[in-house]
Amino acid sequence: MPGFEIFGEEEKKEILEVLDTGVLFRYEFPEQRKGVYKVRTFEEKFAAYCGVKCGQAVTSGTAALKVAMAALGIGPGDEVITQGFTFVATWEAILEIGAIPVFAEVDETLNLDPADLEKKITAETKLIIPVHMMGAPARIEEIKAIGDKHGIPVLEDTAQAAGASLNGRRLGSFGACGTFSFDPVKTMTTGEGGMIVTNDEKLMRDMSEYHDHGHDHAVNPGGRGGEGRSFIGSNYRMMELQGAIGLAQLAKLDGIVASQQQNKKAMKALVARIPGVTFRTILDEKGDNASFLAFFLPDKDKAQKVKTALAAGGAGAICFAENTWHYYPKWEHLLAGATLAKSGWPFVEPGGKKRVVYDAQALPKSAAIMDRLLVYPVPIKLSQERLGQIAAAVEKAVAALS
Template sequence: MPGFEIFGEEEKKEIMDVLDTGVLFRYEFHDQRNGVYKVKEFEEKFARYCGCEHAQAVTSGTAALKVALMALGIGPGDEVITQGFTFVATWEAIFEVGAIPVFTEVDRTLNMDPADLEKKITSRTKCIIPVHMLGAQARIKEIIKIADKYSIPVLEDTAQAAGGTLDGKYLGTFGRCGTFSFDSVKTMTTGEGGMVITGDGELKKTMSEYHDHGHDHKVNPGGRGGEGRRFIGFNYRMMEIQGAIGIAQLAKLDSMIVAQKRNKAKLKEGASKIPGVSFRELMDEDGDTATFFTFILQDSEQCKRVNESLRADGFGAINWAENSWHFYPAWEHLLGGKTTSSCGYPFVSPGGKRRVIYDPEALPKSADLMGKTLVYPVSIKMGEEVLDNMCKALEKAAGA
């Protein structure tokens, strides 16, 4: 990761198709377009790639989560279960629709622990969002089985795992819908941008309308603005240049994953010499996108010693226990109930009653696991010299 490493003539060609028309907006201006509708084409190709019927392009992976939640009818009074190891966007979107995030432990997949999931389900649980973190599969089949038992829809957050599969089926296609991010550090990127995929035509219709101020997009004599609206919406439209880049990047996705797998395999070979090291549990190694390389030490003390050695050689790894973007105990704004709202919403209701309080020690199993886990992002073009030096640093850290 990320896809900008291999920007080339393909992206330039797609972008020039747009610039030659002068139309950056994804709708209307039919006479000027000369048949060029890049966002629509990107949606169709992405859906076909994933093996599902529908795709809705939006402005970001965060927007994709909100649009999907709104289409599923999630709102105030509802609880949505997700995991305590994810990017902040997952739970920000839950708050954004008025619902309350509930967090589960993660297991050695570094994704949602199905056993803890079932413990967290209540009568108010209206959606479950497992996250395919760091490019690899959650125990999605087990999660779907539990969700079906309680008739709860599953929304797969596949932001970091575009192109990933489980037993030959693409991630994002197991639940009612799946969301993706194409931001600047994703394996395939449009700079900013996101996608929701689904096999449900009615859900797609609702997402299409909601992401464009509620417009129903029916052809009418008055042109844009004359459409009907079933409900209020908002603006999460992807623009044509993003769609153009997405088309070119999607065509390269499989080859990007192949390159990442090759680089990850070499890093794993280097790390395997560390005493007591183990590796993240993968549900399907063939379906891993290899976006990240994860290795787990015996305890947090060994983890610190190893990473100190790696840092001394200029190859320090990410320790998620120290990272404030992705792990529950480090989300000080969540734990502290910090908000710009004068009434304290979403942590406090307009009437002054506290809606939710988060305990920083609520996920002890995850905290133990994260405290001894190190991660490297895997690039597409790491270079043999860089890989060799990283492996030497890992081998040296074996004595730490």
């Protein structure tokens, strides 16, 4: 699953080229760097890989969401619809930009349910963020059509789906922009880091300047342009070492996906032996980056029995209904409105009025799906020994249901 499984000489070569220049900053120092611009090159190559015009590298997938939302003009008073099954970063970024996350159901794609999305749209809805969870596409064409109908832009959170596509088109390229994460356990990794891709050159210019303290990024390759600033910004710059690793990992991405698809197929064949098992809806099997194998049991009780048996066999599966990082009812800090701000922001407005209250029972359709769900991460390298261990654990699960 994570790109660190195949770190090798390619990453070392790219890193040494940076160290030889002595320049770790992505801008300036043209004489010392001798034409080596790893982050800029990474942006260009990643955008081309996604089939779009522009790429903006940043410090993390979370930063990518914040920078993209800032450039889209999202702020206090705005509502942003996303899904109740995602990593906490999605809604953290919404709250940090000052907007209010509105959570919608998922369907058996384990991604945003278009029908519930449309029900959640109000006059205050200013953005839709579908998340391509666990490497497989959301119903992005339907979601984009809904957004277009209501005049609401779509930002694709593609943090977990680098290398994935739908009907031959890369995920992240359907909406106004798409964001990616390259953290330590992502399909391709730079340790920390993220990327935003878009075809909108004005949006790109705003993101570029916002992520670098609002510096004027006039046309000046490798530099920062003039010193005039159109708006305030912050610091989300990627450093050259991350860009270097990203270039090596990007060159391996198609091979990573191919290996995961092969390994997922082998694992799926074993899991299919479990009585009553069904599998996640994948809209495009060829486009799945295959970083996870998600499967359902007929009910919560059977899912728990299978989970226990698999764990006893040394091949435990993830139960996301119990996961505190990715599932709405388990986000106790969100549900409690917990914050370090003495004012209570972002859950409380200045003056003490509550902005939003979240109910753990608000997504019953998602709960019914998640209660039956078990998931295996799919490695890039899958040994016969590990495959045999999974097979033996599956046999324990079959016995537990008999």
